[in-house]
Amino acid sequence: LAALLLNGVLLISVFVGARYWVLETRENFSGAKEMAAFIGAHGLERFDIAAHNSLQAAAILPYFPGKRFWYCGIEEYGSYMKWDQAYERGLNVPYPLAELRARQHFAGKPWLLLFNVEMPNPAAHGFRLLYTNREPIFEKTDERFWLYAPLLDR
DSSP: OHHHHHHHHHHHHHHHHHHHHHHHHHSBSOSHHHHHHHHHHTTGGGSEEEEESHHHHTTTGGGSTTOOEEETTTTEEESSOOOSHHHHHHHTOOHHHHHHHHHHHTTTSOEEEEESSOOSSGGGGTEEEEEEOOSOBSSOGGGOOEEEEESSOO
16 A cells, blocks of 8 residues: 555656646746846846845845845845844835835935836836846746836935
8 A cells, every 4th residue: 555655646746747847948937047137138236236025036146146135124235034033024014115215225326126026107106117027937926026227316
């Protein structure tokens, strides 16, 4: 009975594994690589980037060794998460507040804003969309990104 169950589970895992193999060859697991490619191809890594939500945005940083984002939720630069209380509180910062914090922090300096949700009507908020993921993402759909440039310091 144990051998029969083991073989049954192994057979199921072959089908699950084959499905993921097909998906991985056709689509991206995450949007991080695509966004990093856009940032790198346009030399945008030279700018400070305010990022929110930190959990998802951190997936882009391995493509830029030594680069750090300014995380709007915790109001600090970082390249990885400390998983402490400040980090937990930062995850609950709403996007409009993250935008406000970034504006205040970078007032008078060139910077970019990276979100993992689409900003409704960016021009009304004083932003211009530079890029969003275009390639399909099959697994980490919360790692779809929108990169904005501020139009004016308001």
